[in-house]
Amino acid sequence: MNLKEYYIKFSDFGGKLKSLSLLLARLVLAYGFYGPAMRKWSDIGAIGDWFASLGIPFAHLNAYMAATTEITGVVLLTLGLFTRLISIPLIVVMLVAIFTVHIHNGFECGNNGFEIPVYYILFLLVFISHGAGRFSLDNFIFEKKA
Numbered sequence: 620m621n622l623k624e625y626y627i628k629f630s631d632f633g634g635k636l637k638s639l640s641l642l643l644a645r646l647v648l649a650y651g652f653y654g655p656a657m658r659k660w661s662d663i664g665a666i667g668d669w670f671a672s673l674g675i676p677f678a679h680l681n682a683y684m685a686a687t688t689e690i691t692g693v694v695l696l697t698l699g700l701f702t703r704l705i706s707i708p709l710i711v712v713m714l715v716a717i718f719t720v721h722i723h724n725g726f727e728c729g730n731n732g733f734e735i736p737v738y739y740i741l742f743l744l745v746f747i748s749h750g751a752g753r754f755s756l757d758n759f760i761f762e763k764k765a
């Protein structure tokens with residue numbers, strides 16, 4: 620067998636891991652959103668005040684919207700339900716976080732930079748382009764049957 624044939628076999632094997640990879644990525648990302656969402660909900664008034672100090676318009680309304688988007692994202696990503704749709708508002712939340720909180724600290728996460736939100740956005744783009752995978756309610760409900 621030549622190198623091309625080995626690579627094709629390896630690629631076929633890698634393709635079989637797609638749904639498991641998407642499941643694990645969804646669960647890791649849902650876990651990543653869980654902590655911030657719960658911190659926001661634990662003192663939403665203080666979060667609204669903090670948003671106002673950052674210059675975010677309609678700060679208290681946006682605090683509720685961000686917290687609701689994040690906790691909804693936790694549930695939907697965990698279930699793999701409407702994964703492509705919830706990824707869009709979660710990307711918006713991450714972009715707002717980058718440009719209001721993290722951008723001034725540079726890239727590195729150790730300096731509270733925008734590294735982690737960028738990784739979240741990349742995960743979410745994968746979900747938009749590939750969906751939730753076989754191990755999801757999206758697949759169970761919406762999969763086109765031959």
